[in-house]
């Protein structure tokens with residue numbers, strides 16, 4: 035099911051070239067990820083989903099779902115859950131929909147989601163949060179808090195600072211391209227920022243140590 039029209043209005047003011055960039059990137063995104071991480075990404079997704087402690091009947095959102103890898107995996111492992119994947123790139127969502135038609139694919143912005151208050155038990159955001167620009171990160175955190183039920187959990191997965199010099203260089207380019215200074219500042223203070231929105235925040239490292247998982251719980 036594809037709900038592409040849900041919040042076109044919210045998207046019109048956003049930088050169109052960023053969405054265009056992701057639309058173009060969607061054609062080879064999965065290929066790049068596979069070539070770069072071999073099967074490590076698959077194990078990482080399993081680790082992320084395991085930490086969500088999903089149970090029957092839950093409603094789950096994969097924020098900035100891209101080509102839907104987390105949403106698709108959740109639906110594969112827990113067919114009875116209602117799974118939603120939200121992204122602002124139509125190209126990414128088309129790819130996602132070609133993988134599974136029984137996930138609700140929603141076109142929308144992380145900073146203004148087309149959902150009612152307190153409707154999700156779990157919100158995932160995998161390797162995408164750092165790509166929200168400037169204040170969008172704060173707006174998105176406010177939105178995640180709003181759409182989560184009480185006791186719901188936000189699982190934010192991002193890269194740790196890479197040890198390899200060249201990869202570390204690319205990592206900082208990615209962060210800086212999302213707003214000079216602001217992106218780096220967020221990375222340094224992210225746990226404190228998360229605590230402004232969620233009273234219980236924990237931080238874990240992935241089994242390979244290359245990604246971190248930050249879990250915020252709404253009370």
Ligand SMILES: C[S@@+](CC[C@H](N)C(=O)[O-])C[C@H]1O[C@@H](n2cnc3c(N)ncnc32)[C@H](O)[C@@H]1O
Nearest residue numbers: 056098099100121122123126143144160161162
């Ligand atoms: C690096 S991809 C990550 C995709 C996926 N979560 C994964 O783990 O493979 C980042 C995604 O975030 C989406 N995105 C970036 N800014 C967004 C925003 N403000 N609202 C919604 N989606 C956004 C992009 O379209 C892209 O699909």
